[in-house]
Amino acid sequence: MKKRAVKVLDTTLRDGEQTPGVALAPEQKLEVARALDDLGVDIIEAGAAITSEGERKAIKLISKAGLDAEICSFVRALRSDVDAALACDVDSVHLVVPTSDIHLKHKLKKSRQEIKQISLDAARYALDHGLVVEFSAEDATRTDPTFLHELLSAAVKEGAQRVCACDTVGVLTPEKASKLFSELAKIVQVPVAAHCHDDFGMATANTLAAIQAGAQEVHVSVNGLGERGGNAALEEVVLALAHFHGIKTGVKLNKLYDISKLVERHTGLPVSPTKAVVGENAFAHEAGIHTHGVLTYPPTYEPISPEVVGHHRKLVFGKHVGSH
Ligand SMILES: [Zn+2]
Structure with a gap:
């Protein structure tokens, strides 16, 4: 596996599929996985193997497809979840452990020490069976930092x-993300990943702040699909990392528009025309001053060329066209 400054874990097929109304058939999941592999993501979170027979079928198909990417299953801190992942021949598990007092008290009804023991047991079990373990703190941003550090260490x-x-x-801000991830990067000696949701429209900014602070992996989804407001959008994060920080990932930027369209087609969830990077209007110009500017010298009204992300420029002659 090639070494990269920042690894990309794509969760379109897991967190993204948890978007209300989205359900992909195994063959559709395989097609998206092939496209993600071709795009160059490092890790494909293909689903949660414990969920259903159909999900296991999809994950197995993806595991056996001979892709370059590491294939990962979401698991809870349960041996039965790890067994389901093992049955799908995945390379790794994203082992998700609720850590905030809100989750421990209201969801699991367990103490911090209980969840610590249970989750370390599940991690050991997965490791003993040859799986790579990405140990993940759910609701980390509302967790007592002392307990978070203790558990992850x-x-x-x-x-x-x-x-x-x-x-x-999705309650981080870039300032809070900087603090959280710089502390984590100091405390643990393995790569730290950032998994940000977009409830306040901050997921991309928070993910970038996490990387700047020392995180080495991003969790993203195509078109920002995911629970509620979605996850950090793959197309936004990888483009912003490259454009603002010169940080390369394995992702081929010029395939971003195509994969957005593929996922839009399979999920049936239309991408907003004004969606950054991949929306139909991302490189559309209507007002006369704008179209004239772009025709004369594109950077006047375009921060990047549409070709960079495999998109196209669109000039619209609507009511704002004026006399230019
Ligand atoms: Zn999530």
């Missing part, structure tokens, strides 16, 4: 190869 000591902090309800 213990997971690394147990053998987890990567850890992840999830901003499960």
Whole structure:
């Protein structure tokens, strides 16, 4: 596997598929996985193997497709979940452990020490069966930092190869992300991933701040699909990393528009015309001053050329066209 400054874990087929109304057939999931592999993502979170027979069929198809990407299944801290992942021949598990007191008290009804013991047992079990473990704190951004550090350090000591902090309800700001991820990067000696949700429209900014602070992996989804407001959008994060920070990922930017269209088709969820990078209007110009400017010298009204992301320029002669 090639070494890169920032790894990309795509969760379109797991978190993205949890978007209300989205359900992909195994063959559709395989087609999206092939496209993600061709795009150059490092890790494909193909689903949660425990969910259903259909899900296992899809994950197995993807595992056996001979893709370059690491194939990963979401698992809870349960041996039965790990067994389901093993049955699908995945390379790795995204082992997600609720860590905030809100989740522990209201969802799991377990103490911090109980969840620590349960989750480390599940991690050990997965590692003993040859899986790569990405140990992930759910609701990390509302978790007591002392407990978060204690748990993630213990997971690394147990053998987890990567850890992840999830901003499960999207309450980070770039400032908070900087603090959280710089602390984590100092404390653990393995790559740290950022999993940001977009409830306040901050997922991309928070993901970038996390990387600047020392995180080495991003969790993203095509078109920003995901629970509620969605996840950090793959197309936004990889483009912004490259454009603003010169950080390369394995993703081929010029295929971003095509994969957006493929996922739009399979999920049936239309991409907003004003969606950054891949929306139909991302490079459309209507007002006369704008169209004239773009025709004369494109950078006047375009931060990047549409070809960079495999998109196209569109000039619209509507009511704002004026006399230019
Ligand atoms: Zn999520």
